[in-house]
Amino acid sequence: MHHHYIDRFSYQDSPIHNLDPRAKILAVLAYSILLISYPRYTLPAPWFVVFPAALLLWGRIPLRFVFKHILLVSPFIFCMVIFTVLFDKTPVAVGRHVVPGGWLTAASVLTRFALGMGALIGLVSTTRFADLLKGLEKLRVPHLLVSQLRFLYRYLFLLIDQVMHLRQARQARDAGLGPRAQRWRSSAGMIGTLFVRTLDQAERTHLAMLARGYDGTIRLAHPLHWRKADSLFILLTLVYLVFARWG
Amino acid sequence: MPEALLQVTDLNYVYADGTEALRGVHLNIARGEKVGLIGPNGSGKSTLLMCLGGLFAGHGMVRLNGAEMNPTRIPEQRGSVGLVFQSPDDQLFMPTLADDLAFGPINLGLTDEQVRDRVALVAEQMGLTPLLDRPPHHLSLGQQRSAAIAAVLAMHPALLLLDEPSSNLDPRARRQLIGVLEPMATAMLIAAHDLALIGRLCGRVLLIDEGRIVADGPTAEIMGDKDLMEQHGLESWREQE
Numbered sequence: 001m002h003h004h005y006i007d008r009f010s011y012q013d014s015p016i017h018n019l020d021p022r023a024k025i026l027a028v029l030a031y032s033i034l035l036i037s038y039p040r041y042t043l044p045a046p047w048f049v050v051f052p053a054a055l056l057l058w059g060r061i062p063l064r065f066v067f068k069h070i071l072l073v074s075p076f077i078f079c080m081v082i083f084t085v086l087f088d089k090t091p092v093a094v095g096r097h098v099v100p101g102g103w104l105t106a107a108s109v110l111t112r113f114a115l116g117m118g119a120l121i122g123l124v125s126t127t128r129f130a131d132l133l134k135g136l137e138k139l140r141v142p143h144l145l146v147s148q149l150r151f152l153y154r155y156l157f158l159l160i161d162q163v164m165h166l167r168q169a170r171q172a173r174d175a176g177l178g179p180r181a182q183r184w185r186s187s188a189g190m191i192g193t194l195f196v197r198t199l200d201q202a203e204r205t206h207l208a209m210l211a212r213g214y215d216g217t218i219r220l221a222h223p224l225h226w227r228k229a230d231s232l233f234i235l236l237t238l239v240y241l242v243f244a245r246w247g
Numbered sequence: 248m249p250e251a252l253l254q255v256t257d258l259n260y261v262y263a264d265g266t267e268a269l270r271g272v273h274l275n276i277a278r279g280e281k282v283g284l285i286g287p288n289g290s291g292k293s294t295l296l297m298c299l300g301g302l303f304a305g306h307g308m309v310r311l312n313g314a315e316m317n318p319t320r321i322p323e324q325r326g327s328v329g330l331v332f333q334s335p336d337d338q339l340f341m342p343t344l345a346d347d348l349a350f351g352p353i354n355l356g357l358t359d360e361q362v363r364d365r366v367a368l369v370a371e372q373m374g375l376t377p378l379l380d381r382p383p384h385h386l387s388l389g390q391q392r393s394a395a396i397a398a399v400l401a402m403h404p405a406l407l408l409l410d411e412p413s414s415n416l417d418p419r420a421r422r423q424l425i426g427v428l429e430p431m432a433t434a435m436l437i438a439a440h441d442l443a444l445i446g447r448l449c450g451r452v453l454l455i456d457e458g459r460i461v462a463d464g465p466t467a468e469i470m471g472d473k474d475l476m477e478q479h480g481l482e483s484w485r486e487q488e
Contacts, residue, residue, distance in 0.1 A: 011380075128343070128380070129342055129382070130341075130342035130343040130346060130382070133342060150341070150342055151340065153342055153382075154339075154340055154341070154342060154382070154383065154384070155340075157384045158336055158384070201336070201337070204332065204334070204337040205337055205340050207297070207302050207332075207337075208330075208332050208337045208338045208340065209340060209350075210302055210325070211300050211301075211302060211325055211329075211330045211332075211399075212325070212350055212351035212354060212398065212399070212402065213325055213326060213351055213354030213355060213402070214350075214354060215354065218350075219353045219354065220346060220349070220353070221345075221346075221349045221353060221359055221362050221363065221366075
């Protein structure tokens, strides 16, 4: 089956793609921390647009792809900001006007969400997932967490394939005339089947790992190389961030 | 008689639900010998491979290179027996092919340079060099199958165990697989329903049914015996062709 992979643009070649994943992870982390450091009623400075825009444009990531993925995740944030608008009526002075605090919080959260997502998509789309994991491991992110991400990336598509196969098998025998309860029952059955298959897959994969000497620790060859360009990237990003936040 | 690489004496295995999967299996495999393992579904082929690969603890004696497979030393001994699983999705679990090929050699305690050399060599041997940076799910099934074999070969096993290596392969990928396995000097035990593949690669075949080796001899003789094959739920080789 054909899927759009989450790192589909990470195999391109650009100055951003060529940076060490650790440099990009640290830069996006610093950017995110400063982005969320603003008080709730304050919008981030306009300069905060520059970092994600630079990552995405230099990395040659299509903006349509970026907006589509921001929109895909946005329902969660919309649910959250609706409550701030409904419940936070604190009057806040903006210039000569007074507006309810909930609206300001909503605007601030949505702006920070869009900018943060832009930076994250820039990071993931310009770094091969395997290198991203190696970077995280080198930055001492807990081994167990990185291993879980590694297996999730490897087996997520297999799981999606299985869901598609189960759905097709159901559709092939479904004329759409049966009672709705029957469809719900079959969905529950599909979830159960999927759970059992996932356990079976995990067991077989574990056996395959044991067969090649796995002893509880995943060891990797680490071909990551930190270059002068990576140090320069970090330095420039930090100077820019200090200017954007406090300048 | 060539020197035996693998000697199995009275090997038995019972699953937790009480199913007797192997009942007193005896077999020998010489260095460099390619042996086919045929039998109906549920006859014990995969269980036998799992036991020989040190993944299932059977009762009986398994000697490799004259040394008994000792349950307390099995992790060290796994490097000597390479097991290639039926589905590459089980076997290829790392995010890139290069990481997957390096997984076994790293676990053998080799240095970074030795690991790099082995990965480069085995990738070259299997025609996978341009694909090293790819995630396994970006490879075709034929490439995944080659990668699964390469991942095991990178550990330089003395014995290669292959479980249904040609299942789901199209004719071209199957021919490529035969082309890869045929010239190899490594001893192999190949469990398969693909009798043509066994006929092409193996000079000797073992027929297993209900957990017992019921026939052991030259491939053409056993797979050409229509009565014997039908008695054990198989078709004779020529009929299948």
